[in-house]
Amino acid sequence: MAIAELGHTGLWVYDLPKMRHFYERVLGLTVTDEDAELGIVFFSARPEEEHHEFVLQTGRTAAIGDKQQHQISWRVETLDDIRAFHDTFVAEGVQVQQEVTHGNAFGIYFFDPEGNRNEVYLRIERDVRQPFRKTIDFGMRSEKIWAEAERLLDDDGDAYQPVQ
Structure with missing residues (x-):
């Protein structure tokens, strides 16, 4: 048994529209799915190969500046x-x-x-x-x-x- 690769990761966010804009427009990721009711957006750098590699969802509780990941x-x-x-x-x-x-x-x-x-x-x-x-x-x-x-x-x- 061995891990082949990292599939995807995600972040809890405060401001989903602002964060979506950043990852979609500034980094150039493709939105592959979203659910406004649940406050979740799925992104891929390779949508033809991978549905999503990155996810943003509302619900962040940590203060901005608090370390959530490396x-x-x-x-x-x-x-x-x-x-x-x-x-x-x-x-x-x-x-x-x-x-x-x-x-x-x-x-x-x-x-x-x-x-x-x-x-x-x-x-x-x-x-x-x-x-x-x-x-x-x-x-x-x-x-x-x-x-x-x-x-x-x-x-x-x-x-x-x-x-x-």
Whole structure:
């Protein structure tokens, strides 16, 4: 018996229309189902393959700012996707915690309107000991991003140690 993958996750929310708007318009997820009476919306990044990977439902009881989960991470396919999210977050005034290289991934950590931490990330086929987290600017041209990521790895002698 083994887990194959994470199927979906969800959040309790205060302001469903505002949160729906954020995840649908800013992140680009597709609404696949909803029930206004129950106050629930289902989203998918791959609606042709997966009915839903993410759910929002009214009923949050924790104060905004209280930690409900560590983060929700959304994988993207290209560095151009990361750069596009960088530009979107700037344009939309999204609170960004940090833009980083993990050596084996590029990521942008950000907060949704109710303070839940999210990440958009690009996986990089590289074995880098974790945690490795160095700030990088995704507003730069792609070539500069790759060069800066390499420089940051070279500056950290422990980064290339195999993962145990």
